[in-house]
Amino acid sequence: xxxxxxxxxxxxxxxxxxxxxxxxxxxxxxxxxxxxxxxxxxxxxxxxxxxxxxxxxxxxxxxxxxxxxxxxxxxxxxxxxxxxxxxxxxxxxxxxxxxxxxxxxxxxxxxxxxxxxxxxxxxxxxxxxxxxxxxxxxxxxxxxxxxxxxxxxxxxxxxxxxxxxxxxxxxxxxxxxxxxxxxxxxxxxxxxxxxxxxxxxxxxxxxxxxxxxxxxxxxxxxxxxxxxxxxxxxxxxxxxxxxxxxxxxxxxxxxxxxxxxxxxxxxxxxxxxxxxxxxxxxxxxxxxxxxxxxxxxxxxxxxxxxxxxxxxxxxx
Numbered sequence: 001x002x003x004x005x006x007x008x009x010x011x012x013x014x015x016x017x018x019x020x021x022x023x024x025x026x027x028x029x030x031x032x033x034x035x036x037x038x039x040x041x042x043x044x045x046x047x048x049x050x051x052x053x054x055x056x057x058x059x060x061x062x063x064x065x066x067x068x069x070x071x072x073x074x075x076x077x078x079x080x081x082x083x084x085x086x087x088x089x090x091x092x093x094x095x096x097x098x099x100x101x102x103x104x105x106x107x108x109x110x111x112x113x114x115x116x117x118x119x120x121x122x123x124x125x126x127x128x129x130x131x132x133x134x135x136x137x138x139x140x141x142x143x144x145x146x147x148x149x150x151x152x153x154x155x156x157x158x159x160x161x162x163x164x165x166x167x168x169x170x171x172x173x174x175x176x177x178x179x180x181x182x183x184x185x186x187x188x189x190x191x192x193x194x195x196x197x198x199x200x201x202x203x204x205x206x207x208x209x210x211x212x213x214x215x216x217x218x219x220x221x222x223x224x225x226x227x228x229x230x231x232x233x234x235x236x237x238x239x240x241x242x243x244x245x246x247x248x249x250x251x252x253x254x255x256x257x258x259x260x261x262x263x264x265x266x267x268x269x270x271x272x273x274x275x276x277x278x279x280x281x282x283x284x285x286x287x288x289x290x291x292x293x294x295x296x297x298x299x300x301x302x303x304x305x306x307x308x309x310x311x312x313x314x315x316x
Contacts, residue, residue, distance in 0.1 A: 007031075007035075007191070010231060011198065012059065013289045031130060035148050035197070036048075046065070051127055066093050099117060110131075126181070128175055130208070137166055161237050174207050182211040183215050187218050194234070195255070199254075222298070222302065223265065225250065227268065248271050261305070263302060
């Protein structure tokens with residue numbers, strides 16, 4: 001079984017490749033919910049939605065978020081009525097948020113609501129929120145502390161970041177199945193997601209980091225940093241704000257007590273050599289997923305790598 005820790009955009013691309021090249025029943029994705037927030041009275045789970053939509057072949061190929069072929073008539077109607085419209089929810093996308101909110105208001109947990117939604121969409125892989133407890137990623141800028149969605153979407157991550165924290169994480173508990181998915185996995189993979197605000201909230205939930213240390217599975221991460229910049233998004237600024245170098249070395253530091261293997265882009269061969277000398281197992285390959293073929297090839301290469309490593313550990 002393969003267990004993946006993931007955020008939205010980059011993670012969804014990698015998960016897309018995985019679910020096409022391996023039996024989906026053997027795949028579990030633990031998803032960041034630190035980005036969750038309330039919008040128009042609905043519970044929005046952006047990363048859960050991206051993973052759910054990509055697994056059901058609904059994800060917009062052009063935008064990388066939301067539903068393919070969606071329209072935005074409700075959004076425009078709400079704008080005309082003087083309501084906030086900076087977070088773009090499509091008309092088809094509304095159905096997911098309405099159902100999730102209805103299930104939560106009926107007393108069901110986020111993990112149960114996610115299970116019901118994925119079953120209705122005939123998703124065979126297991127999709128687990130990191131926690132049923134509320135955890136909120138907050139970003140401190142020179143002017144104020146703001147929610148991650150304010151920083152990332154409304155303000156287009158233009159503010160200078162001083163620090164990041166995960167409100168509620170200390171009291172949170174892993175959602176049902178999360179610890180088991182880590183302990184029973186053959187391999188645990190950190191998707192090429194933002195180490196600070198996509199993977200960071202997952203690791204901040206008590207019990208998850210300990211499970212990653214205890215598991216007998218190989219733990220590998222795919223770096224979202226190539227050279228001295230992220231493939232996309234604000235990962236570089238967020239890493240720098242947390243005192244990490246914006247490099248594959250910074251990714252290694254973010255996960256240093258957990259990783260067996262770091263997978264980096266072929267462009268980072270020189271830096272990979274330095275990390276290898278420090279004792280970390282580092283492999284170089286093409287990690288930039290511009291096309292569907294790129295996603296599949298990366299997934300196959302990662303699965304082949306971890307399979308070979310598992311075989312080499314077997315004593316005749």
